[in-house]
Amino acid sequence: xxxPVAFFAVFFAYPVAAIVARxxxxxxxxxxxxxxxxxxxxxxxxxxxxxTWQALASTALTxxxxxPGAYVFARFxxxxxxxxxxxxxxxxxxxxxxxxxxxxxxxxxxxxxxxxWGVRLDTTVWAILLAHVFFNYAxxxxxxxxxxxxxxxxxxxxxxxxxxxRLRAWRTVTLPALAPAVAAAALxxxxxxxxxxxxxxxxxxxxxxTLEVEIYRxxxxxxxxxxxxxxxxxxxxxxxxxxxxxxxTVRRRETALRLVDESVTARRPRGAGxxxxxxxxxxxxxxxxxxxxxxxxxxxxxxxxxxxxxxxTHSDGGxxxxxxxxxxxxxxxxxxxxxxxxxxxGGLAAAALTRRxxxxxxxxxxxxxxxxxxxxxxxxxxxxxxxxxxxxxDLRQSWILVPLAQALVGVPFVVRTMLPVLRxxxxxxxxxxxxxxxxxxxxxxxxxxxxxxxxxLIAAGFAFAVSLGEFGATxxxxxxxxxxxxxxxxxxxxxxxxxxxxxxxxxxxxxMVVCAVALLVLERLRTDRTGEF
Amino acid sequence: xxxxxxxAAVVGLGLVTLSGCGxxxxxxEGNGSKTVTLVSHDSWAVSKTVLADFEKKSGYKVxxxxxxxxxxxxxxxxxxxxxxxxxVFFGVDNTLLSRALDNGLFQSYEAKGxxxxxxxxxxxxxxxxxxxxxxxxxxxxxxxxxxxxxQPPTSYDDLIKPAYKNLLVTENAxxxxxxxxxxxxxxxxxxxxxxxxxxxxxxxxGVKVVDGWEQAYNEEFSxxxxxxxxxxxxxxxxxxxxxxxxxxxxADPKPTTAPTGVAQGTCFRQIEYAGLLSNAANTKGGxxxxxxxxxxxxxxxxxxxxxxxPVVDGAQVPAEFTQYGPQAKDPETxxxxxxxxxxxxxxxxxxxxxxx
Numbered sequence: 001x002x003x004p005v006a007f008f009a010v011f012f013a014y015p016v017a018a019i020v021a022r023x024x025x026x027x028x029x030x031x032x033x034x035x036x037x038x039x040x041x042x043x044x045x046x047x048x049x050x051x052t053w054q055a056l057a058s059t060a061l062t063x064x065x066x067x068p069g070a071y072v073f074a075r076f077x078x079x080x081x082x083x084x085x086x087x088x089x090x091x092x093x094x095x096x097x098x099x100x101x102x103x104x105x106x107x108x109x110x111x112x113x114x115x116x117w118g119v120r121l122d123t124t125v126w127a128i129l130l131a132h133v134f135f136n137y138a139x140x141x142x143x144x145x146x147x148x149x150x151x152x153x154x155x156x157x158x159x160x161x162x163x164x165x166r167l168r169a170w171r172t173v174t175l176p177a178l179a180p181a182v183a184a185a186a187l188x189x190x191x192x193x194x195x196x197x198x199x200x201x202x203x204x205x206x207x208x209x210t211l212e213v214e215i216y217r218x219x220x221x222x223x224x225x226x227x228x229x230x231x232x233x234x235x236x237x238x239x240x241x242x243x244x245x246x247x248x249t250v251r252r253r254e255t256a257l258r259l260v261d262e263s264v265t266a267r268r269p270r271g272a273g274x275x276x277x278x279x280x281x282x283x284x285x286x287x288x289x290x291x292x293x294x295x296x297x298x299x300x301x302x303x304x305x306x307x308x309x310x311x312x313t314h315s316d317g318g319x320x321x322x323x324x325x326x327x328x329x330x331x332x333x334x335x336x337x338x339x340x341x342x343x344x345x346g347g348l349a350a351a352a353l354t355r356r357x358x359x360x361x362x363x364x365x366x367x368x369x370x371x372x373x374x375x376x377x378x379x380x381x382x383x384x385x386x387x388x389x390x391x392x393x394d395l396r397q398s399w400i401l402v403p404l405a406q407a408l409v410g411v412p413f414v415v416r417t418m419l420p421v422l423r424x425x426x427x428x429x430x431x432x433x434x435x436x437x438x439x440x441x442x443x444x445x446x447x448x449x450x451x452x453x454x455x456x457l458i459a460a461g462f463a464f465a466v467s468l469g470e471f472g473a474t475x476x477x478x479x480x481x482x483x484x485x486x487x488x489x490x491x492x493x494x495x496x497x498x499x500x501x502x503x504x505x506x507x508x509x510x511x512m513v514v515c516a517v518a519l520l521v522l523e524r525l526r527t528d529r530t531g532e533f
Numbered sequence: 534x535x536x537x538x539x540x541a542a543v544v545g546l547g548l549v550t551l552s553g554c555g556x557x558x559x560x561x562e563g564n565g566s567k568t569v570t571l572v573s574h575d576s577w578a579v580s581k582t583v584l585a586d587f588e589k590k591s592g593y594k595v596x597x598x599x600x601x602x603x604x605x606x607x608x609x610x611x612x613x614x615x616x617x618x619x620x621v622f623f624g625v626d627n628t629l630l631s632r633a634l635d636n637g638l639f640q641s642y643e644a645k646g647x648x649x650x651x652x653x654x655x656x657x658x659x660x661x662x663x664x665x666x667x668x669x670x671x672x673x674x675x676x677x678x679x680x681x682x683x684q685p686p687t688s689y690d691d692l693i694k695p696a697y698k699n700l701l702v703t704e705n706a707x708x709x710x711x712x713x714x715x716x717x718x719x720x721x722x723x724x725x726x727x728x729x730x731x732x733x734x735x736x737x738x739g740v741k742v743v744d745g746w747e748q749a750y751n752e753e754f755s756x757x758x759x760x761x762x763x764x765x766x767x768x769x770x771x772x773x774x775x776x777x778x779x780x781x782x783x784a785d786p787k788p789t790t791a792p793t794g795v796a797q798g799t800c801f802r803q804i805e806y807a808g809l810l811s812n813a814a815n816t817k818g819g820x821x822x823x824x825x826x827x828x829x830x831x832x833x834x835x836x837x838x839x840x841x842x843p844v845v846d847g848a849q850v851p852a853e854f855t856q857y858g859p860q861a862k863d864p865e866t867x868x869x870x871x872x873x874x875x876x877x878x879x880x881x882x883x884x885x886x887x888x889x
Contacts, residue, residue, distance in 0.1 A: 022612075104752055104763070206705040206744050206888050220605045221708050222877070223632065299762055307785060385609055389616050396618055397598065491575055493747045496776045497783025498758030501751060
């Protein structure tokens with residue numbers, strides 16, 4: 001417990017507090033009056049309102065589109081299921097800077113919608129909502145579908161035998177079991193869309209702005225640190241509230257449900273209705289998720305003989321000090337280091353959270369660990385800059401800063417994957433081992449490890465994929481001589497000229513393939529689906 | 534809870550991972566006198582040979598830290614000025630210069646060769662040295678105007694004519710430096726009282742505003758390589774005078790003429806400065822590096838790396854530049870102090886005028 005607490009204190013709480021204090025403190029006294037000042041501005045109130053309603057709308061739309069998907073993935077067996085499940089997760093771990101561009105190609109001018117029906121969404125809020133569905137589809141499919149696949153269908157069948165209608169059986173048997181998972185997924189989607197940055201910046205244009213975008217603007221462009229600090233606090237409170245509710249639903253979900261192995265519950269679809277449903281889900285996935293990704297690939301192949309890919313190996317382009325392809329190696333190294341940190345910190349936290357004597361404080365820490373997902377990267381980045389600047393913690397120029405920042409985002413995924421599995425380990429096994437004289441370390445090695453090895457690998461894989469795609473914090477600290485993939489893509493997009501644009505598309509495609517492969521490997525490892533991701 | 538213990542544990546953990554992943558070990562910081570650190574924005578670039586030459590001649594090893602876009606880099610430098618990340622900062626332009634100076638970012642040093650700087654670019658005082666210049670101008674898609682038998686615009690006034698309705702895309706002045714430059718250019722042209730009226734007409738004439746240069750140039754502008762693929766439909770964009778040469782240099786095969794042109798008379802001149810950071814660890818090395826930035830070798834190397842123009846007399850501009858994108862003839866400019874006094878107010882009223 002001590003290590004994760006210290007990790008979060010030093011690399012999250014302290015930097016964030018430092019930057020907030022810088023904004024809200026003048027001459028040693030706190031200026032809390034600023035909070036009301038800022039809230040009184042109509043522009044800020046407009047941002048708050050837009051942030052909230054677009055997040056609600058995005059969440060509703062995501063549930064609407066993804067719940068049938070969750071059902072199909074949970075109950076049906078069909079060829080290519082594993083690949084498809086990996087594919088729908090790819091958007092979740094891709095950097096928005098890449099996907100925003102691709103998405104624009106789909107819903108913008110000359111995109112598919114435009115060509116087929118003359119519909120353009122690039123200046124409307126619909127582009128933002130659809131992109132949010134694209135990014136968060138996997139959250140619903142994995143959270144809800146994971147549980148759904150383990151609910152025993154025979155319970156529902158029994159209800160129907162006893163005379164309940166199909167709807168009634170579903171409503172009284174399946175729905176109550178699923179509801180906490182649906183709520184948890186909805187809250188996660190709400191959290192991600194409430195704090196949406198890249199999507200809104202690219203697709204929203206200058207007229208739509210979320211709290212997160214506004215914090216970025218105030219900090220990075222206008223340099224009004226006190227407004228930024230107030231907005232950070234507001235976001236903090238909102239995210240904290242969402243996480244508290246989330247922690248509560250998660251605990252409810254972890255109460256005993258009769259779960260069975262998913263191999264028993266999934267079967268081939270029967271009848272026209274079920275095949276139709278499957279076709280509908282595959283179709284919507286193809287249009288909403290695969291198509292934007294395909295646009296990237298297509299644009300990366302626009303030059304003859306893989307010209308853009310070949311250009312990646314030259315260092316004389318001038319944008320970087322190294323050949324862009326080296327970003328792949330950098331990204332992998334950083335992601336590996338970040339994964340190691342995330343697994344150690346997240347694993348220790350999860351272990352501490354499952355201890356029987358874990359009190360209220362420790363259980364509250366569960367929700368705290370999720371906070372980095374909801375705090376703006378620019379706040380953390382600037383915080384790092386002004387707080388980690390003195391020995392022994394002058395890390396500003398050390399390469400370790402990048403994996404540390406990425407690990408902050410990876411830890412919540414590790415905790416959420418490990419926690420349910422660890423909680424399922426029977427305490428009596430541990431106690432028995434201890435009574436027989438095993439040391440705590442030995443108990444962990446002999447009892448817990450064999451059971452959680454798989455979950456650990458899955459957690460590691462997910463942390464790895466998330467680290468690969470992490471952009472917001474990395475861009476603040478990545479060095480020019482070793483840019484990561486997302487950073488390299490962003491810089492290439494920042495230059496005029498065909499070769500730069502093409503190389504950005506080629507690098508994005510490589511990033512996408514690496515993520516997809518990592519996720520596909522995870523699919524092979526995965527047997528148990530109680531975990532959230 | 535013992536905080537020191539926690540700290541020790543975390544640092545220990547960091548060291549473990551550090552040693553486990555040795556391939557990218559961190560640079561040694563101890564020999565400050567032999568290393569000079571440059572802090573810049575992410576457009577910084579220099580030829581390897583030119584940099585290596587400086588390292589050989591001066592005996593210093595150069596370390597570069599890039600800190601996001603220009604505004605971000607300046608803000609970060611201000612935040613860390615008591616304990617700066619490096620010795621020299623490069624890349625504060627005339628739109629942000631006052632913010633840097635007011636915050637005491639730099640210490641005095643007159644770089645060797647400052648006397649060779651062309652008259653128009655010199656500054657008062659010796660806190661900063663002008664290094665390069667570039668022009669923010671409306672670019673046009675040559676193919677579009679040829680196909681529509683329409684003359685490309687040549688002035689700010691042209692842009693509000695009906696012939697150019699719904700053709701221009703620009704950037705948000707509050708989030709993008711070309712966007713801000715274009716606003717300042719119009720304010721310089723039409724004066725403190727006139728620019729708002731100009732923008733009202735521009736808005737009525739269908740100007741489109743997007744948040745950043747990337748979207749404007751790669752997604753909306755029909756003349757760029759990215760825009761062609763995106764089937765963009767705006768043949769006019771606020772970009773740089775050096776964008777047309779970039780379209781040629783980064784094309785394969787290279788076309789004989791640039792696909793885009795610059796609308797002379799719609800330009801605003803940006804000047805970028807460098808300075809010795811206050812509290813720099815290696816002032817001697819920093820001074821040597823500032824001198825290097827004004828050498829002919831570096832000044833002539835800049836254009837093809839950063840797509841900017843040299844500021845010292847006698848530095849040659851590469852042929853691609855003169856051939857594909859002549860420098861703006863009579864750009865608008867504005868005193869940094871005036872920009873500092875008005876920037877926030879102007880951006881605010883621009884926002885409510887154009888975006889709301």
